[in-house]
Amino acid sequence: MKLSKKSDYALRAMIYLSANYQKGAVQIKEISAKEKIPQKFLENILLTLRKVGILNSKMGLRGGYELARSPDLITLGQVIRALDGAIAPVDCVSQMSYKPCSEEVTCVIRSVMMEIRNAIADVLDKMTFADMCKRAADSLEKSERKALTYTI
Amino acid sequence: MKLSKKSDYALRAMIYLSANYQKGAVQIKEISAKEKIPQKFLENILLTLRKVGILNSKMGLRGGYELARSPDLITLGQVIRALDGAIAPVDCVSQMSYKPCSEEVTCVIRSVMMEIRNAIADVLDKMTFADMCKRAADSLEKSERKALTYTI
DNA sequence: ACTAACTCTATCATGTTGATAGACTTTTAA
């Protein structure tokens, strides 16, 4: 039950790219520096996201990466699945890498794991990067207001 | 986001022990055979569960393992935490192995992971092994009725 | 005392994770 560093980095990079959606291509180097992600590691991550069609890239001087579509059309689930694979805790309840278990029909562990899978998917597949940016703005504002209150 | 084989085996063994709760100590060998779990591997698992107080053991001839308390007082969460550790997808939202992340207050990834942790915990900490036995009985009955229907 | 059972520690092969290296290709702008 663990989010890999890879997916964590990917989410951070995606939030960064979402916040800069209108500004055109952003370079790996910039994301790497701002989000403190090892550059070479980030290269692989972004490459993967490009291959699944979440990002577009421009090669050459002044190249970079940008979202392939609007942030409200990309969910956390899409990104995590691209990097970590299936979200389900066991394969027999996975949409992505389904493998039947021996006693499918009566297996009670399976039924509980299905509940968990659905609960996770419910969060990750509904949450878009537009939502994430909004949340970030909200919580920043809130913490600034708080800081202001304290300094009075 | 993956349940380890260890936890999976543990859950199966616990369900088996719950179903045999009134019958006194059950031997590793029996559980291993019935649930098709490598015996030596199972030894380690049961030992761990004993150390955290979920199981009691009797040594010597006619020894074995049994639940330390009634099945309705043991949750799946307790067992999985004993074997796999924290349930939370990232440490900064974990009750069990909490480690602060740098930007705790404003981190939006954290807030989403907290939602997921809570959703998972909500399932695992409410579901007891008594519930599991009931489910098993229900689904067995259902599949038998179904089989009957088919054979008419 | 014999034996069936749990206890404990060590070991092992395999795979995954997080990270790095370097050679290659594409594009732009001077």
Next chain:
DNA sequence: TTAAAAGTCTATCAACATGATAGAGTTAGT
């Protein structure tokens, strides 16, 4: 037209986790 800046691709690595096995102990019922 060429140098520099950017992405592309493949290989490699150390460290760790996982799933499993081995074997020498210890305990207790008969």
